[in-house]
Amino acid sequence: MAVQFETAVRMLAYLRANSPVELQTVAEVFNLKPAQVRRYCELLNEARIGEFYGENADVEIQDDEDGVWIETRDSLGLDKQIRFTPDESIAIIGGLKYLEAMPYLVEQKTVSELLLKLQATFATTESIIEIGTTEVDQNIVTILKSAIAGHTCVEITYGAAIDQKVSQRTIEPVALQANEGVVYVRAFCQSSEAMRTFRVDRILQALAINEPGISQDTVNADFAISSPSIETRLRMLPEMLESFAPETVSGVTGVGNLIEATVKVTNGGWLTSLVLASAGDIEVLSPQELRNQVLEKANKWLSS
């Protein structure tokens, strides 16, 4: 294992500030395995301020019945964090800018004050990352947040992106997620009797129902969607790849200014709609059935 200077210095200051601290906690904070944390502690315990002075940092690992604890009594003055690197500052400030762009999710005033505080601490005056987010109905978000907090139900009118059909559902929201600026609600859907993820900007209406939820699911339920099963071969402009989840794309090859790729989708109707809206930027090469569907729908428009 390569022991990094930056991690060692950060860890010594962290240990000093939090002593005694559980080894497992340190492993989580520094994204290391417990054995790696032990290695760092051994190294830090040997660190000294001079060959002839002999003082060492005093870092001790104690195994007892409550777990494995690290106690630090002397860090030789190294009890402040080294400044974050430009990359680290940018990532942290950028993440907060992301939150700041979604005032309906988090308290904007708190985020703004925190940004000022951290920018002063990091000596960073500006963010190189700017974020615009999808507009959502703040009243709907308020209803969802309230239902999450109170474990109650919400009746929604929802427009599914996959087929544009509108349905009425009673859901038990458990969490909100902001993914690339788009807000989703994870909820137990009583209509389908399963956990589902809904785009908040596709909820046409929401009505709070003061009924307790019946689902036993928790927020730990992941946000995975069902596995795509239809394999298609597409020719398109490279930028159209953004329309598909990266994990569904394979076999990308260049053809002049265009690319060809194998893309797995869950719903053929969704793909044909996307192709129709692409103004010729996506061509279905296979299967022929999907290609025919594109032609059929396009001709229907032209003959109307």
Next chain:
Amino acid sequence: MAVDNTMRQLNLLLVLMNSQRPLTRSEIFNRVSGYAPFDSDKELDAAGRKFERDKTDLRQYLVFNEVSPSGDSQSTYSIDLEQSFFAEVDLNEDELILVSLATGAWRDAHLGQSAAAGAIIAGPEYRGGSNIFTAIGRDERYLKPLEQAIVQKLIIEFEYYSRSSNENKVRKVEPWRLVLHQEHWYLFGFDYERESELLFRLSRISADVKITKEKILNPSPQDSDPIEMIRSFQRTEEQVQTAKVRVPVADCANLRLLAKSFEESQSGDILTIEYDDAFSLSREIALVCDRVEVLEPDSLKERITKLIGQVLAVHQ
């Protein structure tokens, strides 16, 4: 026993931190474990090379003061403690949850790793401290080089696909900011070809970004709003227009979400949609073109027919 590089660098830091005055190289060699032995010129050279490497490595994180006096006197070294370390940040519980949310959001490998440092501030106990989850920067291959070029204020070159000319061209750009809008990443910078500020969609960059050694000449303009620039590009109409479309009951959700109002009729619902971006609206209508009827205006209908014609052209 050989002292590994990290231990030597750690010792160097501790020696410099705890010294009352700047130290010369030979004083450092004598005090810091890991440079000895240097009984011969060859060993002294090796120690010197280690010291140079350590300075380079440590300068990524610390501010070194290196004073080189004139004459025969040796250079001295010290660490600027104020510039190298930050004071403890006093954050309340709400702020710690926000830091945890912000730093846990990154899905980009490079920025995700960098953001992990934020956990030192927030600590693991605030992870999952709310019913909100965040994600950003998923698998965007150009974020890392662009971010590095922006930080280092260096000009970049890359091949970029132009829709208007349907060709890839090399662009020379002074990079300023990264912008995420409507699930797309953009680079905002000064374009040498157009000699003006410009936005580049990252998905149209067709080859690796080359970071040159040339420094940027134009500073990032603080009064420019790239997100508003993107929005203004999308406006096709000078004034807000009104469209009326007929859709089946409980269908065409994408158009219902855009509708200002709707009225029921025997053959479906008639939606009234206000728009200033005919390009986007025509694409939304094309998504459901097999079951929507555009009642007005004709200009929108013609635009959709042209769009569908382009689809037919590549499929027939």
